[in-house]
Amino acid sequence: MVRRSRTKTPIAEQDPAIRKSNFDEVCLGYTLEEGAAEAVRCLQCKEAPCIASCPVMIDIPGFILAIKKGNMQEAADILGKYTNLPAICGRVCPQEKQCEQVCKLGLAKNFEPVAIGKLERLVADWALENQDFSKCIQNNEAKIGRIAVIGSGPSGLTVAGDLAKMNYEVIIYEALHDSGGVLTYGIPEFRLPKRIVKKEIESIEALGVTIETNVVVGKTITMDEVMNEFDACYISVGAGAPNFMGIPGTALNGVYSSSEYLTRINLMHSYEFPKFDTPIKRSKNVVVIGGGNVAMDAARSAKRLGADHVSIVYRRSLEELPARIEEYHHSVEEDIDYHWLSNPVEYMNNGVGDLNGVKCVKMELGEPDESGRRRPVPIKNSEFIIEADTVIEAIGQGSNKVLLSTFPELKLTKWGYIEADPKTGTTSIPGVFAGGDIVTGAATVILAMGAGKIAAVEIDNYVREKNKTPVTTKV
Amino acid sequence: MYKITKSEQLSKNEYDFWIEAPRIAKKAKPGQFVMLRINEMGERIPLTIADTDDSSGKIRLVFQVIGKTTAELGKLTIGDTILDLTGPLGMPTEIKNYGTVMIVGGGVGIAAVFPIIKGLKKAGNRVITILGAKTAELVILQEECRQYSDELIITTDDGTKGMKGLVTDAMEQVIANETINSSWAIGPSMMMKFCTMTAAKYELPLYVSLNPIMIDGTGMCGGCRVTIDGSIKFACVDGPEFKGTEVNWDEFISRMKQYKTEEETCLVDYQKVQVINRG
Ligand SMILES: Cc1cc2nc3c(=O)[nH]c(=O)nc-3n(C[C@H](O)[C@H](O)[C@H](O)COP(=O)(O)OP(=O)(O)OC[C@H]3O[C@@H](n4cnc5c(N)ncnc54)[C@H](O)[C@@H]3O)c2cc1C
Ligand SMILES: Cc1cc2nc3c(=O)[nH]c(=O)nc-3n(C[C@H](O)[C@H](O)[C@H](O)COP(=O)(O)OP(=O)(O)OC[C@H]3O[C@@H](n4cnc5c(N)ncnc54)[C@H](O)[C@@H]3O)c2cc1C
Ligand code: SF4
Ligand code: FES
Numbered sequence: 001m002v003r004r005s006r007t008k009t010p011i012a013e014q015d016p017a018i019r020k021s022n023f024d025e026v027c028l029g030y031t032l033e034e035g036a037a038e039a040v041r042c043l044q045c046k047e048a049p050c051i052a053s054c055p056v057m058i059d060i061p062g063f064i065l066a067i068k069k070g071n072m073q074e075a076a077d078i079l080g081k082y083t084n085l086p087a088i089c090g091r092v093c094p095q096e097k098q099c100e101q102v103c104k105l106g107l108a109k110n111f112e113p114v115a116i117g118k119l120e121r122l123v124a125d126w127a128l129e130n131q132d133f134s135k136c137i138q139n140n141e142a143k144i145g146r147i148a149v150i151g152s153g154p155s156g157l158t159v160a161g162d163l164a165k166m167n168y169e170v171i172i173y174e175a176l177h178d179s180g181g182v183l184t185y186g187i188p189e190f191r192l193p194k195r196i197v198k199k200e201i202e203s204i205e206a207l208g209v210t211i212e213t214n215v216v217v218g219k220t221i222t223m224d225e226v227m228n229e230f231d232a233c234y235i236s237v238g239a240g241a242p243n244f245m246g247i248p249g250t251a252l253n254g255v256y257s258s259s260e261y262l263t264r265i266n267l268m269h270s271y272e273f274p275k276f277d278t279p280i281k282r283s284k285n286v287v288v289i290g291g292g293n294v295a296m297d298a299a300r301s302a303k304r305l306g307a308d309h310v311s312i313v314y315r316r317s318l319e320e321l322p323a324r325i326e327e328y329h330h331s332v333e334e335d336i337d338y339h340w341l342s343n344p345v346e347y348m349n350n351g352v353g354d355l356n357g358v359k360c361v362k363m364e365l366g367e368p369d370e371s372g373r374r375r376p377v378p379i380k381n382s383e384f385i386i387e388a389d390t391v392i393e394a395i396g397q398g399s400n401k402v403l404l405s406t407f408p409e410l411k412l413t414k415w416g417y418i419e420a421d422p423k424t425g426t427t428s429i430p431g432v433f434a435g436g437d438i439v440t441g442a443a444t445v446i447l448a449m450g451a452g453k454i455a456a457v458e459i460d461n462y463v464r465e466k467n468k469t470p471v472t473t474k475v
Numbered sequence: 476m477y478k479i480t481k482s483e484q485l486s487k488n489e490y491d492f493w494i495e496a497p498r499i500a501k502k503a504k505p506g507q508f509v510m511l512r513i514n515e516m517g518e519r520i521p522l523t524i525a526d527t528d529d530s531s532g533k534i535r536l537v538f539q540v541i542g543k544t545t546a547e548l549g550k551l552t553i554g555d556t557i558l559d560l561t562g563p564l565g566m567p568t569e570i571k572n573y574g575t576v577m578i579v580g581g582g583v584g585i586a587a588v589f590p591i592i593k594g595l596k597k598a599g600n601r602v603i604t605i606l607g608a609k610t611a612e613l614v615i616l617q618e619e620c621r622q623y624s625d626e627l628i629i630t631t632d633d634g635t636k637g638m639k640g641l642v643t644d645a646m647e648q649v650i651a652n653e654t655i656n657s658s659w660a661i662g663p664s665m666m667m668k669f670c671t672m673t674a675a676k677y678e679l680p681l682y683v684s685l686n687p688i689m690i691d692g693t694g695m696c697g698g699c700r701v702t703i704d705g706s707i708k709f710a711c712v713d714g715p716e717f718k719g720t721e722v723n724w725d726e727f728i729s730r731m732k733q734y735k736t737e738e739e740t741c742l743v744d745y746q747k748v749q750v751i752n753r754g
Contacts, residue, residue, distance in 0.1 A: 175693050177512055177519070177559040185691075214561040216693060220498050240695040244707055251702060251726045253733045260696035268518065268690065277518035277543055278690070353729035402693050402712060 004105070008115040009038040016333035020303050023189040023271055026330055027091075027118075032072070035122040039068040042114045043105055050099040050116060055450035058082040060099060060116055067119060076127040079120065084161035084204055085154060085449065087128055087196045088183060090121025093446045094324050128199045143169045145231035145463040150217045150403065153181020154445045155236035155436030157204050158452030159459070164207040166460050171230075173215040175402065178267060181238055182437075183445070185267035186259075188297050190304070191327070194266075218406035231463045232431045234455055235418060236448070239437035241398045245289070249347025254281060254355030258290070258298045258394035265301050283390035286310045287358045289344055290394035292322045298392045299336045311337040311386065313344060315363050315376040339386070341365070343378065347391060357385045397442050417441055425455030431466075433459055476556040477511075480533060485615045488540040489583060490549050491525075497532030499524070499562045505590035506568030506684065506716050509534070510692040512559040513547055520544045521689045521711070523587040524563055525616075537586030537615065564692050565715050568682070570594040574656035575601040577649055577679075578624075579642050579670055581662020582608055585615050587684055588661050596623040603653065604628070605645045607662070611636035642666060643673045650677050658682070660719070664728045671719030681719045685710045688733060701727055 012028040013019075019026055030038065042064040050060040059078055066075035079086045095117035100106060106113025147163050149156045152174040160170045178184050183197045205211060215221060217237075226233050242257035244250055261280070264270040268278035286302040288295050291314035303310045312331075314321065317340045321328060341363040348357035362382035365374035399416045411419045411428035418427055418434040425433040435451030437443055481493035499509060503524045510519045526535035540546050551557070568591050576595050580588035585606050596602045604624040608614045609632045621627045628645045629637025638645065642662070649655065650673075658681045660670035667683040674681035687699040687710050694712035701710050702723035708714065 175561065176691065177561070214559050215498070216561060216564065219563055220502060220561070222502075241709075242695075242697040244697065244700075246707065250707070251700070251723075251730060253730060257697035260690060260698040263690055263696050269516075276516045353726075353732070400693075400695060405712075 004041050004111075005037075006111050008112045008118075009034050009041075011115070011118055016330075016335075019190065020300075020334040021306070023301075023304055025193050026190050029125060030118055030122045032070075032122070032126075035067050035119055036070065038115050038119060039064045041105060042068070045104050049102040049104060050114075053098050053102045055098070055446045056082050056453055058099075058120075063123060064114065064116075064119055067123065072123060072126045072130070075123040076131065079123055080127075083449065084158055085200050085445075086120055087124035087200055088154070088192065089446055089449070090117050090119075090124050091192050091196070092187060093117055094444060096325060098446070124200075125196075128196070128203075141167055143167055144460075145169070145467070146171070146229070147459060147463075148173065148226050148230040148233040149236065150226070150233060151175075151181060151236040151238055151436070151438075152179035152201075152211055152213075153236055153238050153436060153448060154183060155238075155448035155452045156181070156234065157201065158449040159234045159236070159433075159435070159456045160209045160452075161204045161207055162453060162456035163459060164204075164209045166456070168460075168463075170209045172209060172211045173217050173221070174211060174213045175216040175237075176267065177213050179211050179213060181236075182240070185263045186240075186294070186297070188262065188266055188301050190300065191297065216402055218403035223403070223407045227431065231466065232433065232459050234425070234452070234459065235403065235427075235432065235434040235438060236436040236452065237400045237403050237438050239397045239417070239442045240400050242393070243396050243398055244393055245344065245395060247344060247346055249349060249355070252347050252349055252355045253353055254283070254388075254390045255347055256281075256390065256392045258288075258294045258392050259397065261298050261392050262294070262301065265305075271301070271305055280305065281390050282306055283388075284308050285386075285388045286390045286392065287344075287386050287388040288312045288392045288394055290314065290396075291316065291320075292394065292396075293324060293327060295392075295394035296323045296327045296331050296336075298394050300331055300334055302390065302392070303334055303336060307390070309337070310335070311339055313339045313342045313358070313360055313386070315341065315343040316365065316373065317341055320373055341376065342384075343376065344391070345383065348385065355389060355391060356387070358388050358391050359383055359385050397437075399438055399441075415441065422451075423454065424458040425451060426458065431462065433462075476558060477560040479551055479553055479555050479557070482552050484549075485537070486612045488549075489613070489615055490538055490540075491586075491615075492536045492538075492548075492551075493528075493533045494536060494557065494560065495532060496534050496560050496562075499560065500527045500529050500532045500534050503527045503534060503563040504567035505570060505594035507563035507565050508692075508715065509536070509560055509562035510564060510689065511536075511548075511557055511561075513544065513551075514558050517547075517558070518544050519559070519690060519692065521564075521686070521692055523590075523684070525586040525589055526593075527590075537583065539583035561692065564711060566713070568594065568659070568716055570598050572599040575603065575653060577603045577605065577646065577653075577655045577658040579605045579607070579646060579658070579660040579662070579666075580620070581606075581642055581660070581666040582613060583615070584660075584662030584666070584684075585620065588659060589616050589620055591659055591661075592620055593623045596625075601625050603649055603655070605630065605642050605649070606637075607631070607642035607645070607666070609633065641669070643669050646670065646673045650674075650679065655679055659684075659716075664724070664731060667719065668722075668724040668728070671722070671724070675720050682716050683719045683722065684715045685717060685722065685727065686715065687727065687730060701730075 103113035269276035270280035350356035363376040436448035
């Protein structure tokens with residue numbers, strides 16, 4: 001029997017000194033040999049806890065066993081049963097808080113969990129290279145019904161893929177000129193190459209899904225039209241609207257929301273300006289406000305754009321940082337500085353409308369708030385100024401209102417998200433389903449996908465039921 | 476892909492296009508705009524929908540060459556296509572019968588007031604239109620505007636057409652002679668700011684259409700934010716039309732300068748390539 005290594009099989013990464021000036025992917029992925037070596041570490045648990053903690057319940061020991069046997073096609077087939085976007089999940093899922101957190105091997109003293117995410121990525125990348133998606137079998141049976149999906153993020157793509165597999169005609173409407181939602185306009189190339197996103201979207205189109213870009217539902221076509229022309233619809237428009245702190249100086253030139261900063265970079269390729277036409281500020285001193293994945297992405301992008309000095313201002317401490325710990329470590333390696341327990345109170349004007357500094361105040365942690373985290377409170381007279389020509393607020397997003405503002409019949413929560421049953425995706429209107437960030441608020445790719453999977457089953461039930469009991473025909 | 480079916484050069488730097496976009500043509504209302512991207516490397520830019528023809532599925536865009544994208548757009552002609560066109564975006568103008576209305580268009584802003592003039596006339600208003608430009612050549616869409624106006628006043632800075640002076644001078648004249656129930660002004664920021672001040676003197680409600688720099692045009696980036704009555708609004712979804720007196724003009728005008736240097740680089744680079752191409 002092979003001795004199990006206590007630690008994860010090391011994975012190659014681009015050298016921090018080099019990668020901080022390019023947008024190429026940081027993590028280079030396992031080779032087949034490294035993958036096989038890592039797969040050997042899995043205990044093949046009965047009632048594997050890793051499965052239960054995965055929002056889409058992937059048969060993790062199953063696909064790992066296939067890797068161990070050297071049968072990549074089998075591994076890919078197993079993954080494909082549960083997820084249409086494995087190369088994406090393998091890169092951006094918070095594995096450390098899901099499958100890997102409960103891995104039995106990792107719970108043993110002095111052992112690290114199996115690198116489930118990296119193995120998933122290995123299989124998915126293998127499949128993207130070696131499988132011909134154009135050969136996907138589409139059967140010729142009459143379609144069961146027509147479904148409209150609004151928004152082409154991970155939630156919409158998942159529901160569309162699953163419904164296409166069940167033999168529905170599916171059309172995805174996307175407001176932007178490119179599909180993928182946050183995967184395309186939010187998460188930067190160095191964490192999630194757009195080439196990968198494109199390929200996985202192509203694999204979904206190969207199932208027979210049509211994606212129409214440049215269609216803003218509510219504007220280009222109305223919800224009435226959607227409800228008349230389709231048997232059911234799924235709303236997955238995300239939570240992309242940026243929040244602002246609203247402190248003095250927010251209107252100064254140089255003050256960005258993370259959404260704008262990242263959209264310019266990712267969707268519009270402004271890091272390749274002037275080859276691409278959309279500009280972005282090339283700054284010397286950048287300050288990012290916030291502590292989530294979005295803040296990390298903005299800060300690391302700013303560094304790659306050539307900023308001399310990038311710092312993150314976070315109002316709590318490292319312990320409470322919501323970002324993935326892997327990304328935090330990457331950011332530190334890339335010389336991103338941190339001002340812990342600090343909060344901005346004002347953006348300073350250089351006199352002609354441009355930002356030249358961020359005035360912050362020191363914070364201390366008080367009593368826990370409703371979220372269970374200790375509430376940060378400002379310390380009197382502790383103001384300090386950080387020199388900055390760009391500041392990026394990454395303090396969270398709200399629901400996208402473009403569609404909702406035209407559809408007042410739909411019931412919303414008090415926070416402005418769609419009220420939908422988490423077990424079915426049903427909303428207050430029959431035939432209208434919803435899921436992803438627009439229901440939960442900003443969450444994760446895998447949760448958005450999970451919502452899509454659940455809704456696909458429910459939509460199928462709904463349409464079959466409706467077809468069985470025809471309503472009085474419209475005249 | 477969206478095909479250009481008609482193109483006309485209106486002045487040295489202004490163009491008038493009709494483009495095939497049936498879905499947009501069917502939905503567009505006065506006051507709304509589209510986002511367009513010419514090609515894969517292109518920037519997304521907003522342009523007002525100047526007119527529509529629902530029966531043939533076409534929309535009309537009138538634009539002024541400002542930087543690289545509009546320069547490139549101006550080079551296109553009948554039969555050429557545009558890669559992306561999204562819309563109609565923004566809140567439509569509130570079209571109803573107000574009684575007598577005054578509509579002021581400045582420069583290329585005339586294209587943006589044209590659908591509003593048309594809409595308000597069809598809604599039964601008495602429409603008084605003021606069109607202003609630097610010089611005679613830049614007074615565009617004059618005949619079209621006249622067709623839907625009960626009265627049309629033209630002003631030019633240099634007096635080469637109509638009365639010599641500013642649109643605000645004409646506004647003063649109109650207000651002195653008529654009872655106006657509501658008004659609109661669209662044009663350069665400075666012009667809209669001064670029209671707002673003029674109307675405010677007479678407590679006449681005046682709406683302006685703000686044209687901040689936009690990226691997505693669907694409320695997702697916050698780049699188009701403007702301060703209206705003290706709070707942050709996104710011009711692409713909450714506007715682009717706002718009550719002039721509620722706009723923080725100094726802030727708005729300052730934010731328009733954000734990318735001056737970058738955009739100059741882009742245009743200069745583009746012009747160099749153009750020179751090389753022409754040999
Ligand atoms: C910068 C950033 C980094 C992140 N990093 C991670 C990470 O590392 N790991 C992780 O798990 N999660 C991460 N997330 C969160 C994750 O990306 C989201 O939870 C997920 O994308 C939500 O998916 P969705 O399908 O609900 O919506 P979205 O991905 O937001 O997609 C919604 C789509 O709907 C479109 N749309 C909106 N309105 C309309 C309309 N009216 N008509 C047509 N289309 C419309 C939008 O243009 C968009 O394309 C990150 C988020 C951001 C912003
Ligand atoms: C809702 C809306 C409707 C519009 N409708 C029309 C229209 O019908 N016809 C028309 O000619 N123009 C219109 N504009 C302005 C038009 O979008 C800009 O002229 C265009 O984006 C400039 O792009 P460019 O690449 O050619 O120039 P850029 O290289 O992007 O810019 C060159 C210079 O123009 C300034 N600029 C950038 N963006 C804008 C902007 N949005 N408005 C004004 N100046 C800007 C910059 O400060 C820069 O210095 C509209 C703008 C908005 C927001
Ligand atoms: S919990 Fe860990 S060891 Fe057990 S099956 Fe899952 S990955 Fe393998
Ligand atoms: S252009 Fe992005 S929010 Fe208006």
